[in-house]
Amino acid sequence: MEVGDWALLILRVAVGVTLAAHGYNKFFGGGRIAGTARWFDSIGMRPGRRHAVLAAGSEIAAGSALAAGLLTAPAAAGLVGLMSTAFWVAHRGKGFFVMNDGWEYTVVLAAVAVAIAMMGPGGLSLDSVLGIADALDGWAGLAVSLGGGVGAAALLLAAFYRPAVRDA
Secondary structure, X not given: OOHHHHHHHHHHXXXXXXHHHHHHHHHHOOOHHHHXXXXXXXXXXXXXXXXXXXXXXXXXXXXXXXXXXXXXXXXXXXXXXXXXXXXXXXXXXXXXXXXXXXXXXXXXXXXXHHHHHHHOOOOOOHHHHOOOOOXXXXXXXXXXXXXXXXXXXXXXXXXXXXXXXXXX
């Protein structure tokens, strides 16, 4: 194995496990799904419970797949879709820095996922074992991860995002 394969493994695992942990936390930590559902309702993602379950499940699935290097470009698209949605509904108006609930974290995770999709999963991946490691890398990886993720987020937001209207 080349050093690049190990570097990609480290990136995939770090970002994938981080995303999966967020999904796990929505199911089993803090306020669990009920608390996440209330928060989603409050920020305009309605119905909150459905979106809480879908977000948590998607975070676990996309994160686990990315970490394992399984269907890497589609997994990266899932991550980009989740982070694009989070950026729009929860972080965009709060500045850059995460300590102010800003958008730096969501953008960095999405950018790393797109870069991984473009580079391909590397030799230490399930895609490599299955012989499909080069199927969707390069420009195709960019199109699938960025285009698919942002496109899916836009469709989701158009269909379900209904923030409360504030009185003037």
